[in-house]
Amino acid sequence: MSLPAEATVFAPSTSDRDHLSVLHPTTDLPALRRDGPLVIERGRGIRVWDEHGREYIEGMAGLWCTALGYGVEELAEAAAEQIRKLSFSHLFAGRSHEPAVALAEKLREIGPVENAKAFFGTSGSDANDTQVKLVWYYNNALGRPEKKKIISRRRGYHGVSLAAGSMTGLPPFHQSFDLPLPQFRHVTCPHHYREAEPGETEAEFTARLAAELDDLIRAEGPGTVAAFIAEPVLGAGGVVVPPEGYYPAIQKVLDEHDVLLIDDEVICGFGRLGTPFGAEAMDMTPDTASVAKALSSAYLPISAVLVPDEMVDVFVEAGERWGVFGHGFTYTGHPVCAAVALKALELMEERDLFAHAARAGSYFQAGLRRFADHPLVGEVRGKGLLGACELVADKRTGEAFPMERGAGAYCMERCLDQALILRALGDTVAFCPPLIVTESDIDEILERFGRGLDETLAWVEAGGGAS
Numbered sequence: 001m002s003l004p005a006e007a008t009v010f011a012p013s014t015s016d017r018d019h020l021s022v023l024h025p026t027t028d029l030p031a032l033r034r035d036g037p038l039v040i041e042r043g044r045g046i047r048v049w050d051e052h053g054r055e056y057i058e059g060m061a062g063l064w065c066t067a068l069g070y071g072v073e074e075l076a077e078a079a080a081e082q083i084r085k086l087s088f089s090h091l092f093a094g095r096s097h098e099p100a101v102a103l104a105e106k107l108r109e110i111g112p113v114e115n116a117k118a119f120f121g122t123s124g125s126d127a128n129d130t131q132v133k134l135v136w137y138y139n140n141a142l143g144r145p146e147k148k149k150i151i152s153r154r155r156g157y158h159g160v161s162l163a164a165g166s167m168t169g170l171p172p173f174h175q176s177f178d179l180p181l182p183q184f185r186h187v188t189c190p191h192h193y194r195e196a197e198p199g200e201t202e203a204e205f206t207a208r209l210a211a212e213l214d215d216l217i218r219a220e221g222p223g224t225v226a227a228f229i230a231e232p233v234l235g236a237g238g239v240v241v242p243p244e245g246y247y248p249a250i251q252k253v254l255d256e257h258d259v260l261l262i263d264d265e266v267i268c269g270f271g272r273l274g275t276p277f278g279a280e281a282m283d284m285t286p287d288t289a290s291v292a293k294a295l296s297s298a299y300l301p302i303s304a305v306l307v308p309d310e311m312v313d314v315f316v317e318a319g320e321r322w323g324v325f326g327h328g329f330t331y332t333g334h335p336v337c338a339a340v341a342l343k344a345l346e347l348m349e350e351r352d353l354f355a356h357a358a359r360a361g362s363y364f365q366a367g368l369r370r371f372a373d374h375p376l377v378g379e380v381r382g383k384g385l386l387g388a389c390e391l392v393a394d395k396r397t398g399e400a401f402p403m404e405r406g407a408g409a410y411c412m413e414r415c416l417d418q419a420l421i422l423r424a425l426g427d428t429v430a431f432c433p434p435l436i437v438t439e440s441d442i443d444e445i446l447e448r449f450g451r452g453l454d455e456t457l458a459w460v461e462a463g464g465g466a467s
């Protein structure tokens with residue numbers, strides 16, 4: 001039977017189809033089943049639009065990654081051009097191609113590790129898994145097969161694959177996934193506001209954390225500890241800026257025990273903290289580094305592990321004994337991803353984006369700190385274009401809300417009502433706008449946040465979320 005011409009045929013929405021067919025990453029699954037997804041359809045500059053045509057400011061640069069913002073024609077063109085020329089070739093068994101070489105050269109020139117070669121992947125997680133495998137391979141090659149343990153910080157985030165997930169120090173990423181694996185250890189998060197003893201100064205706190213690390217390495221046996229991994233500023237664990245002098249103090253301990261420092265620049269790299277890389281901003285001198293996200297401004301998935309020549313020389317020497325270096329992905333150095341990343345770095349240079357981000361970052365930090373007086377805000381923190389406000393039940397004592405009250409999530413939702421996308425990390429509301437934000441964009445972001453925060457205060461005062 002054919003339908004009359006005027007009959008309306010309802011096509012299922014993207015939301016409905018999502019419900020049926022997508023398993024979402026890092027999501028409150030029962031809440032998603034109740035509320036459905038937010039379907040984003042297009043983006044331009046620092047803004048995105050949902051399936052109903054509603055416009056939002058993307059205050060999180062997607063997942064801390066769209067540095068150049070959305071809709072950059074030159075990046076679309078770079079991808080199209082490379083797809084037309086050579087859509088795929090690999091780097092296995094001695095093959096090579098120009099986009100991967102040119103990108104590796106660029107990273108060698110600007111990256112946070114001197115004289116480094118690049119090993120490419122497609123995500124921050126695989127980069128950090130590669131880090132672990134390279135350190136293990138390195139120590140085996142040097143004839144110290146016991147030196148394998150990796151230390152990271154509680155609340156650090158390094159990804160979700162088996163080794164990266166083990167280094168991540170956040171309970172949901174371990175719980176019921178049988179992580180961390182046995183060779184991984186965690187130390188205190190360098191968050192003075194939450195972790196300091198009463199009356200402890202930042203310098204005393206730093207000294208205590210360095211002593212904790214030293215004690216742990218001694219207790220495990222320095223001959224069993226291979227590396228320490230750190231984000232210069234912790235991102236997903238709540239935007240934590242370690243105290244001044246923290247990294248030099250940590251690094252002294254690592255040097256003493258011949259433990260490598262792995263720098264996870266997946267969020268902090270490429271101008272986020274007001275310097276080209278986070279290591280510089282935070283006074284770190286890493287042995288190796290992981291980069292991803294802003295490397296291609298998230299136009300295509302690509303990551304890189306930056307490994308110094310001396311380490312690679314050890315791998316080459318080991319190859320004489322062991323044969324093939326057996327680590328690599330089909331998409332290691334994917335030519336289209338590499339061409340797009342190269343173009344993204346070229347645009348950052350042309351547009352002097354790191355200097356712009358440094359200026360915008362100072363303006364943003366000053367603006368954000370105005371919320372320090374707000375009754376709900378326990379601490380304002382951040383560096384460059386990375387920031388956060390931690391919401392508390394008692395501003396004077398810093399007492400947190402009970403987790404189940406969901407104050408951070410409520411605030412994030414009210415900001416969404418204000419057409420501003422932010423992210424709640426527990427009760428810490430995080431900001432990470434694209435690096436192209438202007439001062440007037442920042443004013444708009446902070447005004448919208450202010451309204452969302454005031455609504456959250458009214459809700460708290462009315463007993464919202466309390467059982």
Ligand SMILES: Cc1ncc(COP(=O)(O)O)c(C=O)c1O
Pocket residue numbers: 063064122123124125126128157158159160231235236264265266267292
């Ligand atoms: C510091 C850091 N390292 C690693 C990762 C993992 O990256 P991916 O999600 O691309 O695997 C992230 C992701 O947010 C990150 O913030």
